[in-house]
Amino acid sequence: MTAPGDELPPLEVRVRRADLVRYAGAALDFNPIHWNEKLATEVGLPGVIAHGMFTMALAGRLVTNWLDDPGAIVEYGARFIRPVVVPNDADGALVELTGKVKDVREDGTARVDITARFEGRAVLGKAIAIVRLPKN
Template sequence: MAEIAAGTELPPLELRVRRVDLVRYAGASLDFNPIHWNERVADEVGLPGVIAHGMLTMALAGRIVTGWLADPGALVEYSARFIRPVVVPNDDEGALVEVTGKIRDVREDGTARIDITAKFEGKAVLGKAIAIVRLPE
């Protein structure tokens, strides 16, 4: 594991979200809202296209922390706000989500706060994305 100090950046992630991922997530979460698979419905409600589930986007962004931790069970808390959708085109490439993370502070109780940034088309899709992790001893 890399140095654990305030200001340390986690290795960045580039993740692709494809329509097949939306289908799989819908099946796992039982969220079959048609804005996640039907162009017509997405258009009717004013969306720019079919969008990824917010919780899927959040989960994918969280991989920057769980992949960095030696023990993914050391993730104590994770929260974020959904501020912009990830529009998923109907092609083989899908949508590119770029994720970065930086240790904001290391606490005396053996935990650290990590601020996460997730972007689609250069714009943030999650706001106040924060992970609290238990550090190895």
Template sequence: MSEVTAGTELPPLDVRVRRADLVRYAGASLDFNPIHWNDRVAEDVGLPGVIAHGMLTMAVAGRLVTDWLGDPGRILEYSARFVRPVVVPNDDEGALVELTGKVREVREDGTARVDITAKFEGKAVLGKAVAIVRLPE
């Protein structure tokens, strides 16, 4: 990794989320809410279809930072707000989540603030997504 300064952009990352990913995540998280696997239930509660778990979406966005750092242990803090769901169709394509990030601040203690943007269908799905990371020496 070259020198990191405020304004450094992370390499963009596109991630496809498919229904099979939702099943695996449900098993790992024990979140079997039917809005994450049943179209009828999702639509009955006013959703446009089955949606990805919010924490799965946040984890996918975190990959942008861990891929860049090369070590997930370098993330010291990570937070985000869920502002729009990722609707996952029942097909082989899934939903495309487009991720970008930028170093907003490099601190004297060797840490940095990274602002993350996560979009689905051109619209933000996470708000105020921020990771505080320890930079490699």
């Protein structure tokens, strides 16, 4: 049974430039800050950055892996507070994801607070998923 304080199994994801290209094609977001180092630095970024929605999707994967059901997410939101800088190498950027059940509601849903970190610092703020729990 799911209870407040339960922790989701952590998830670590390596994000590489090829992932950004695939995501750009799927999302039709070809902003050059997600693939062009020169332009990204010219606009003040530390380098090529992952799409915010891609990072948010990774955090969503943490929850769907735990529930084994992508359709169980009822509501999901987050703020983008820091970019994930993706180097042009084989290692890419490591995004570390954790989650904890904040509360379980009488209607069979639960609130899950998600933490997404890159280089030890949070990249999403107020990342919260409301999920429909499986019936036991």
